[in-house]
Amino acid sequence: MVGVMTDVQPLEFGIPTQNFYHGYCVNYTHFNSMKNPHIGVHVISEEDKVVLHYFLNGSYIHSQQLRSEVYYPAITAGSVEDCVAYVRPEKIPAIPPPRQLHWPQHPFKDATY
Amino acid sequence: MVLGFLDARSLHAMLFVNHSLHELIHSTGGQNGLWLPLLSQQLHHKDTEQTLRMYPEADNTNWKALFVEALQIPSFDPKGHLYFSLTDSAHTATLAGSGVHSYKCARTIKPILPNSSTYFEGTPTSPRLPLLLTLTIKLRCGKTPEV
Numbered sequence: 001m002v003g004v005m006t007d008v009q010p011l012e013f014g015i016p017t018q019n020f021y022h023g024y025c026v027n028y029t030h031f032n033s034m035k036n037p038h039i040g041v042h043v044i045s046e047e048d049k050v051v052l053h054y055f056l057n058g059s060y061i062h063s064q065q066l067r068s069e070v071y072y073p074a075i076t077a078g079s080v081e082d083c084v085a086y087v088r089p090e091k092i093p094a095i096p097p098p099r100q101l102h103w104p105q106h107p108f109k110d111a112t113y
Numbered sequence: 114m115v116l117g118f119l120d121a122r123s124l125h126a127m128l129f130v131n132h133s134l135h136e137l138i139h140s141t142g143g144q145n146g147l148w149l150p151l152l153s154q155q156l157h158h159k160d161t162e163q164t165l166r167m168y169p170e171a172d173n174t175n176w177k178a179l180f181v182e183a184l185q186i187p188s189f190d191p192k193g194h195l196y197f198s199l200t201d202s203a204h205t206a207t208l209a210g211s212g213v214h215s216y217k218c219a220r221t222i223k224p225i226l227p228n229s230s231t232y233f234e235g236t237p238t239s240p241r242l243p244l245l246l247t248l249t250i251k252l253r254c255g256k257t258p259e260v
């Protein structure tokens with residue numbers, strides 16, 4: 001799983017929280033029913049906010065705004081043999097115009113760590 | 114304007130050093146003598162031989178371009194993650210060991226900078242339960258687009 005996290009968040013935790021946000025937390029059963037779902041996360045950081053835009057198989061899904069922090073690209077795993085890697089992408093999907101963006105409630109918005 | 118603050122001797126010395134560095138950076142010798150060792154260090158290899166083995170067509174390899182590209186690919190901290198074993202020049206992290214009952218995280222060495230744009234891609238190779246996923250994540254850094 002992929003997302004961003006701060007250096008405040010511990011490297012070991014029970015549930016993904018606000019600062020580690022990944023696509024499998026939102027409607028993960030939908031993603032899980034698909035064959036080889038391709039999850040894309042576009043992180044845009046400004047001076048006072050960080051915005052994540054999620055894509056599934058190249059199509060835009062939803063967006064999420066995080067609080068102002070210093071974030072690190074991060075991965076998480078919960079079982080032996082889980083494997084993740086960072087390499088350069090071949091193609092980056094386009095972010096829709098502002099009116100077409102979707103901002104669902106984050107399932108772990110109030111979780112603390 | 115900046116050079117106007119330097120006296121003639123300092124300016125001459127700076128130009129001499131700059132010319133030598135420019136020749137080194139762009140010369141054929143600089144490819145193997147400068148950029149290849151820098152790339153090897155960036156990829157956390159033991160030596161340049163290990164880096165050369167990664168690229169079979171080493172004679173035509175632009176080590177400078179590969180080094181610049183490697184700077185944009187986040188790598189995990191080799192000393193910071195007890196539960197992960199790192200491979201592929203610290204760009205791949207594999208959860209290792211038994212007795213894992215909760216989420217374990219691995220973060221990269223360098224943070225996401227303000228006013229920047231970073232893109233990740235993840236492709237699970239097996240559609241299993243969320244806790245049993247294998248992902249390949251792709252990333253690219255660039256200028257912040259207008260949304």
